[in-house]
Amino acid sequence: MARTTIKDVSERAGVSVGTVSNVLNAPHRVAPDTRERVLQVVSELGYRPNRTARGLQARRTYLIGYLLPARELNVNTALDSFLHELVSTASPHGLEVVLFAPQPGQTELEGYRDLIRRGGVDGFVLSETNYDDPRIALLAGVGFPFVSFGRSLARDPFAWVDVDGATGIGDAVRHLLGAGHRRIALVAWPEGSESGDDRVAGYRRALTRAGVTPDPRLEVRCLNGVDQGKEAWRRLSLLDSPPTAVVAVQDQLAIGVLLEAQSMALQLGVDLAVTGFDDTPAGALLGLSSVRQPLRDVCRLLVEHLVHRIEDPWADPGHDLVRPELVIRSSSGADVINSPRPWARSELHRYRRRHRR
Amino acid sequence: MARTTIKDVSERAGVSVGTVSNVLNAPHRVAPDTRERVLQVVSELGYRPNRTARGLQARRTYLIGYLLPARELNVNTALDSFLHELVSTASPHGLEVVLFAPQPGQTELEGYRDLIRRGGVDGFVLSETNYDDPRIALLAGVGFPFVSFGRSLARDPFAWVDVDGATGIGDAVRHLLGAGHRRIALVAWPEGSESGDDRVAGYRRALTRAGVTPDPRLEVRCLNGVDQGKEAWRRLSLLDSPPTAVVAVQDQLAIGVLLEAQSMALQLGVDLAVTGFDDTPAGALLGLSSVRQPLRDVCRLLVEHLVHRIEDPWADPGHDLVRPELVIRSSSGADVINSPRPWARSELHRYRRRHRR
DNA sequence: GCGACCGGTTGAAACGTTTCAACGCCGTCG
């Protein structure tokens, strides 16, 4: 029950506690034979310095805070893998990840502020950062170490890592262009989100560079969600000349498009190609091609930047933009899994005849 | 930069630090007017006691540890919601959740042991507990507070909370029986997992109680996974008289069954009813009926038990079994979403003719 | 032969709390 302390070690090794501490933190200062003896006792007793005591003296906690984003507007569908990577990349730096949520009746910002005041963490990792995120103003304002997964238009310089969504979507577009598609639609979130607008820009740029003029009628805007994706495809399918491919800025939207198209008896990868973003398990299940965020790299960089901020809060904050990877599956024609259905096209025609005003 | 300490408060309020501490922790001991004055200063300065210092003296950390289960064998597909509920139920008790992973080259058990030695947490929450889990022997052995999500055959008594999988599966079976099904198959994991065996037992019991004799040929065993589910349905469909309903012990298996049945052009909810377990987003998307674990209740109970263990490690560990809820969707005939396909049956027959030896 | 220096070690202070024995004051009772 009683934990073994540095004092136990020092007594047993016949040295002072200062010496034991030196053996552990500055071995070069202590004579080789003393060092050996102390290390021997340390391993016999299985001694590990107490984090709390060490933290009190060093004014550190060896913890980094991550506020769990509210469940409802959960765009970050990859929370699971994100946390995994974050925790395992933080670990070698002697850091652990503390999850927290605002107390009931507290705003998110108050949650951050409270944790700072209580001296609860050494720094924060933010995610789902958006334009002019108030958290950045708060943290940069008080000079508290943090790093953001996602860029932001903020006056203060700050450390961030982001996925190059524009290039990712561009890769999807180029993949579809390469497969012969020319009428490539976009299903995107409403204007005003950092990552959303970035992806839209990538779509337009890729088309333009390939000599295809982006057609505004092929750009549908809606909130995230499977149902919204279905609705989006319904609207696209009623156009004079419907698209042959759809690029969605998120898997859920893509899944909606895909399901709705299937229910119109369209053959995915043949009649219609679809791509998503985030490479979610649900999407993978349905054979959805998707842009995968390299979360391992992202987390490695996040932790590196954060460690720098903690160690030297005065240095210039750095940042990184990492390139995602397009995972090609059957939804964009990789290898067709379902058997062809010759009546698919006529189904689409029937649907359109019924619904066009 | 310099945080405000209890000393700042005491000086400004013209009292000793002891008094400030009493105001915060034992207000009845201090005179009302002093109390007011101190509280006034506390709120002016936004003072919050430093967790590290408080923890050092109390020999506590106010943190509970959760080891992120290895990604590969991730049965706990609801990690996201689980953590959400865990964090928000722990918060009112003044506890935060620390995630950790074994250092590279360390076993899981060493990860736990290390954290105990370093005095890193006040207690652990275990999940994915299995028969005779070595973590339970370790923690119960050294008398370290913990609570387990999942029962286990362990010699030592320990605190746990579990979902009554048997009853959950039983509910699914009764639902199908009520819809008129009699040949109800089971797709389950291989024998030897605590929760798996529990669910199998629930399946058999529900059938027996309803006067239907369980047919061993209708029980398929396979590892978790969508592909395994597909394979399971292929085997079931080749039986002399195939089942009209399938109960799976997990959503991924159910999804496999469902997808494979669809690819045979069976109409879900009409030709074949399917139920899963865990109510995953992917399942919900496909209209899969599923047994939902009441994670909020589970986490509330987990935290309560753990707090008791921490406060009074000598008391008898308690436990709770909570009943899950069956969510009925179209896969078991709730409201059929697809239009009927008259040729479905003949497709099945064609398939069977082709594949039976 | 003496001071300076150097490597190794020690002891004490400090980190920010809580706890608790001791103290001072005031009113009450004998």
Next chain:
DNA sequence: CGACGGCGTTGAAACGTTTCAACCGGTCGC
């Protein structure tokens, strides 16, 4: 009027580290 109690407050110790000035014994240089 002195002893006693009770209430409110204080001061110091303790929690387990790290850090750092000081110390000690030995060696070197002059």
